Amino acid sequence: MTGELPVPAALTNTVQRWRDQDEPVQPPIRWSREAWRKYFPSQHAFLDALPEQIDRAEATRHAAHATTPEGAERAFLAAMIWGYGRVGYGPWRTARVLTENPHAVDRLAEVAVVAREQGGLAAFRDLASQPLRYLGVAFGTKYLRFVTAAHTSDKAPILDAVVRRWVSTHTGLHLMIDEWRPAVYEKYVALLTSWAAELGLATDTVEELIFRSAVSREGSGQWSESWAGSSSPEQRAQAALLELEQLFDTAEADQAREARHHLDELERIIRRGWAG
Incomplete structure (x- = not known):
């Protein structure tokens, strides 16, 4: 079950740093x-x-x-x-x-x-x-x-390329967003809901923190996870995949589907390479 996936260490660390900093999750x-x-x-x-x-x-x-x-x-x-x-x-x-x-x-x-x-x-x-x-x-x-x-208090969390790639990297779960797939979105919401319960946060806040953990955006805190600036070859490779996938958020569905399939295959190669 998706909800049984443990909270990734990267998210736990991001939550702790955010709480220590006592600042807004995401800047304007x-x-x-x-x-x-x-x-x-x-x-x-x-x-x-x-x-x-x-x-x-x-x-x-x-x-x-x-x-x-x-x-x-x-x-x-x-x-x-x-x-x-x-x-x-x-x-x-x-x-x-x-x-x-x-x-x-x-x-x-x-x-x-x-x-x-x-x-x-x-x-x-x-x-x-x-x-x-x-x-x-x-x-x-x-x-x-x-x-x-x-x-309503039932906020619909954002599911974009940044969040999708982060979830894939840290859990191995591939959420297909090339089309409007309710089953995939429900799986994603269930995952965030389980993590939110364990972390004592709102589901919407968990999504924001995932986004902040994944990329450094204009005005973001210095403690954000920075794949691009990491000395790790694996993290630099993940950063390159993320930058490519962000382009697909506005691409035609057929093009995005084909491109994301290739990126997922590349990610599997990267993960196997460093795991071995």
Whole structure:
């Protein structure tokens, strides 16, 4: 059973360092206001009112009204701005989701209603039943995270390339996120729930700490696990895999599926090489 996997030492150490530092789990994210204004002229007032750096609390605040189409669009924008940060293609990819799916904001609002009334797993299943083209699991669960955080205590944890690769590296469990797979997401939530119970933390906090353990992002603490800067060849190899996989979060499903398969095979080779 997934829930029987022990808490990895890397996570236990990250939790302890975080508690010792007594600081926010994840720092706010910088973003380029002008880039987003270019693609969303009707949302200039909303975008201009956002702070220069967005954290999870700010994105959650804007998700409070996601059960209406107007609120869902703004909630989605806030989630994508937080998710992409200063990545240059973020505004274009976000606009593509909203413009190339008929009634996209209505669909996002419907999912928010499900999240409010039935919780995160139900919202994931609902979105999986009628997914929006160009919105994959990585960024879709970012939207679900903030919508559920705004409406219920049953927060839907984010499952993106960073978290997926970390879980694979530290447990050997491969979570396929090339498509919307409810069974995979339920397995992931069960795993985080079991770890959260053992660590005395909220499931959502465990996901944040996994992310922080995996990569050093702008403004993150100096104690974050830094694969790229490690002297270990295995950790440098894992860092390279992570950087490659992050590109697939916004790739077409077929391309991402094929690429992740090859990366998983490479990881198995790496793990066998150093284990032997």
